[in-house]
Amino acid sequence: MSETSDAAKAAQSVEAEYASAEQPPALDTDAEDVGLMAVPATAAGLPATAQGHFAVVNANGTLARGFGVVSSSRLALGQYQVIFIQPVTRSAYTATIGLTGSVGASPPGEIAVVGRAGNANGVFVQTWNSAGAPADRAFHLHVSS
Incomplete structure (x- = not known):
């Protein structure tokens, strides 16, 4: 063999x-x-040091819903800012293109997030279509602190 x-x-x-x-x-x-x-949990089940905030934003920049979010607005074509109740400069930002309702299909696209220059409580979001051109897209944003 x-x-x-x-x-x-x-x-x-x-x-x-x-x-x-x-x-x-x-x-x-x-x-x-x-x-x-392990960090002891709060009554809600999160560690006392954990902060999770989210925003669901319509393509026109209006806030559909959220937690720990103060406001959202469209700054220009495909550019948005989302303001939270506390500083988020040392946080992790995660975002995805997605409709704000519970049914339907989202148009394809790209998304990028970064802290908002000049506002420690803010996140700057940019969206594009699949060809790479700026485009208004609804999105979901999560901030983990």
Whole structure:
């Protein structure tokens, strides 16, 4: 038998073993260390230090809904600002193109987010169509602090 076929059979044997196996149990040390690094949760279930704010913004810049958001506005074609209740300069911003309602299909496009120059509570959002031209698009923005 060749070395290649031996190696292939060994690989198949290992693959078959893992394909039928479940995840191994967590090690006791893994479970013990979690409590040392975890932050106590608030009544809402979030760590006391966590802040999660979001805004759902219509293509015309008006605020559809949100949490921890003060306002949103369209500045120019495909340019928006969203203002939150607290400084967000040390936060993470995540955004996606998407309709503000619960049904329908969003037009395709691109989106970019960055902190708002001159306003520590703000986020600057830019949207484009799929060809790369500025375009007004509704979007969902999440800020994690």
